[in-house]
Each structure stands twice: as structure tokens, then as C-alpha cells.
Amino acid sequence: MAKTTTPREMRTILIHEWVTGGGLAGQMLPASWAAEGGAMRRAICRDFSLIPGIRVLMTLDAGLPDEPGPWETIRIGPGEEWEQLRQLASRSDFTAVIAPESSGLLEERAALLAKIGAKSLGSTPEAIAVAGDKLRVSELLNQRQIPTPRSQRVEPALGLPDDFPYPAVLKPIDGAGSVDTFLVSDASWSSGGTFTGSAALIQPLIDGIPMSASLLVGKDGAVLIALGRQDVSIRAGRFAYSGGRLPADPRAIDANVLAAVDAIPGLAGFVGVDYLWDEAKAEATIVEVNPRPTTSYVGLSHILPAGMLARAWLDAITGEIGPESGGLAVVVHSRPPIRFRADGTITPEPGGVES
Structure with missing residues (x-):
């Protein structure tokens, strides 16, 4: 697919932030993710738009209010994200995707960019897969003798280990931010059904x-x-x-x-x-x-x-x-x-x- 016609010196950069940029179009946006994602999207778009010779395309959930600025806004409706991302990235010189690692969200979109030959401003799908798996990262760091908290895979619904050093931190293995991250006092802890995943990671609480x-x-x-x-x-x-x-x-x-x-x-x-x-x-x-x-x-x-x-x-x-x-x-x-x-x-x- 041919790139969009722009002046010879212009380069087009697509900024696609998953939460507020159409990945959840038609759905209720998670408040904390939407606040952080929207703030990052605006900051990154504004920053790139200030580079001479750069044209910025910004995706935006069709259900959100207009956000005028020094960029071109591409509205994304329900069910449109993948095709729009495919087409826009194909026509852009570079694409930056911002998304949580949870459930493979960032990895899948990075893989799409690689598949269509789009130039990414981010990490490879393979690197994202590794970094998004906190247990795998812990193992890698331990192999290289890089200090990192002891990490153990658990299934909270089946109970927590009695022999683990408490207090501890319980978090999703592929989580982002502090979503579903709990302070655990002992093995009898229960989330009361608020922990949404099945598998989790438990780590000792470390001062610092x-x-x-x-x-x-x-x-x-x-x-x-x-x-x-x-x-x-x-x-x-x-x-x-x-x-x-x-x-x-x-x-x-x-x-x-x-x-x-x-x-x-x-x-x-x-x-x-x-x-x-x-x-x-x-x-x-x-x-x-x-x-x-x-x-x-x-x-x-x-x-x-x-x-x-x-x-x-x-x-x-x-x-x-x-x-x-x-x-x-x-x-x-x-x-x-x-x-x-x-x-x-x-x-x-x-x-x-x-x-």
C-alpha cells in the first residue's frame, strides 16, 4: 500500500495508544488505564509534532470528546482497531504503539507491525513477550545475578504457600501498573474475589x-x-x-x-x-x-x-x-x-x- 502523499521532507508518525485510541471502542474504559494512557498519548503526540518535518497521526476512541492539537486525529470505532492500525501503519513512516503487556495486548500489536513490514518505534514482539512475563524476567535476572525479588507462581484461588516469606506482594504475572497488586500479610490472605486472574506472582515485600x-x-x-x-x-x-x-x-x-x-x-x-x-x-x-x-x-x-x-x-x-x-x-x-x-x-x- 502506498504511503500518504506528503511534502518530500515530511515524515509521518502514527501514535496508537490502545486504551483511549480505539482498542476498547464501544466499551467502558478502565479509569486508571484511561487516565494514564490519555496523558501519555497527548504528551507523545505533542512532542513529536514539535519536530520540524514531522506529521503526527493520532488515533482516538470514537466515543471520546475531540482533542484538538497539532496532530491529525483518526477516529476508531467498535471493531475497527485492527484494520485501521494495519492501514495507518502501512502508510506511515514510523508507528508507536502504547498498550499494556497484559493478555498479550502490546505483543500482538507489535507482531502486526512486524508482519506488515511497518517500522516500529518500539520493542520487538519477542522482547515484549519476555518483558511482559514477570516470572520469566525474574529467572533471566537471577541467571545473570542481577538483584530481583524472589518470585513464585501461585494460584490465589487454591491458596498461598505457607513457607513463603511474608509480608509479600501478589500481582498478575503479566500485569501493568499496579492493577490487581496486593499486600499479603500471610498465607491465609484472601482477595475476597477481587483478584481477577487465575495465575499470579508472589514476591517478598522489600524495603527500598x-x-x-x-x-x-x-x-x-x-x-x-x-x-x-x-x-x-x-x-x-x-x-x-x-x-x-x-x-x-x-x-x-x-x-x-x-x-x-x-x-x-x-x-x-x-x-x-x-x-x-x-x-x-x-x-x-x-x-x-x-x-x-x-x-x-x-x-x-x-x-x-x-x-x-x-x-x-x-x-x-x-x-x-x-x-x-x-x-x-x-x-x-x-x-x-x-x-x-x-x-x-x-x-x-x-x-x-x-x-
Whole structure:
């Protein structure tokens, strides 16, 4: 299929965010996923649209209100997502898909892009399959002696193991965010029917500062963009993620974070690593590797000069490395800190960079 006719110097980038971009068209959108997905979609679309010579196509659920901006909106109705994604990606120079790893959602769409020969701004389907399986990631990290919580597969409906170290964290094996993530006091714990999956992962509760590292991964490896502190709370026995603070202390990272990215071949584009930072040991314990853009993009696009992060992301994929690509972390960590909410709200954080 021929690409859309645009001026010779223009390149078209398709941004398809699954939750608010039509993947659930005609259905009730999960509130937390919709808030985070919508915030990321707007931030990414706006950032790419600020690059000279870039035309942005943005998918939007046909049931949502208009979101005018420096992009072209493609409405997606019930049952239209797959065909629209196929056609739009075929006509675009690059496509970025943002979706949860749950139930193979992100992997399947990445596989579609690979099948039709579309150029993806993200990870390969194989890398997404690995990163989306938290038990598999745990095994990989253990093999490489990278600190990560002990992980065991369980079926909550059949009971929890008596010999596991409690308190513990119970989460879906392929979950995203803090959905269905519980604090478990002992083996007698019951979700009261609120845990929606069958198989789950149980891990010991580990002390540490919840952190996130944002990286760009390209042909020449991973480049750190920023460190942030996550705002994670426990409400009625459930973990809740509400955003974070950027930048965090640039010293709150060790080699384990980049080693975790290297452990999964095929990661590409914007990648996030969640970890717990032990200040006393100066050691990171890796919790998750996210093979996709994370909510941190919302805060980073506010901190960095307009379009700088999107330009570096594109450079990482194409190999057209610009002079600014290696200096993102320096810029981010020189800026006054901000707090960003999962819904995209940005507020200044009093004081200087954390230390």
C-alpha cells in the first residue's frame, strides 16, 4: 500500500495508544488505564509534532470528546482497531504503539507491525513477550545475578504457600501498573474475589525507595534519560500508583538497571525500569522492565525543551544520532523538580534536585 502523499521532507508518525485510541471502542474504559494512557498519548503526540518535518497521526476512541492539537486525529470505532492500525501503519513512516503487556495486548500489536513490514518505534514482539512475563524476567535476572525479588507462581484461588516469606506482594504475572497488586500479610490472605486472574506472582515485600529509570534503547545500546521517584501507596491492602517526581537523585542507580535492559534482546525505543533503591547498600533491586513508554514520559516532556525527547527517540531507532541525544540526562537532572500525576497534571516540586 502506498504511503500518504506528503511534502518530500515530511515524515509521518502514527501514535496508537490502545486504551483511549480505539482498542476498547464501544466499551467502558478502565479509569486508571484511561487516565494514564490519555496523558501519555497527548504528551507523545505533542512532542513529536514539535519536530520540524514531522506529521503526527493520532488515533482516538470514537466515543471520546475531540482533542484538538497539532496532530491529525483518526477516529476508531467498535471493531475497527485492527484494520485501521494495519492501514495507518502501512502508510506511515514510523508507528508507536502504547498498550499494556497484559493478555498479550502490546505483543500482538507489535507482531502486526512486524508482519506488515511497518517500522516500529518500539520493542520487538519477542522482547515484549519476555518483558511482559514477570516470572520469566525474574529467572533471566537471577541467571545473570542481577538483584530481583524472589518470585513464585501461585494460584490465589487454591491458596498461598505457607513457607513463603511474608509480608509479600501478589500481582498478575503479566500485569501493568499496579492493577490487581496486593499486600499479603500471610498465607491465609484472601482477595475476597477481587483478584481477577487465575495465575499470579508472589514476591517478598522489600524495603527500598520505589524508583523508575527512563531509557532510550537503539542500535548502539541503552542511554539513560532520567531517574524518578514513584508515588506508590497502599490503600485497603492494594498498591496504587499515582505518578512520580522528576528528576530524582542521579546517584540512586547502579549497573543493575542497564544490565536488566541488556538481559532482554530486542528492547527498543522508550523503555522503563522499575526498581527499589537501597540507600544504605547503594543497590538497585529490579522489579519490572517495561518494554514501552511509561507515564514518566509525561513529566519528561514537560522538563525537556520542546520535541527534544521525541527527536532523541526517533534518532535512537533510526541511528541518526543528533548531538543532543547523549545529553538528555544532563538536561533533565539540571532542571527544577516537578511532580507529575498519572492523569498528566504537572506541579512544581519545592526545592532543588533531590540529594
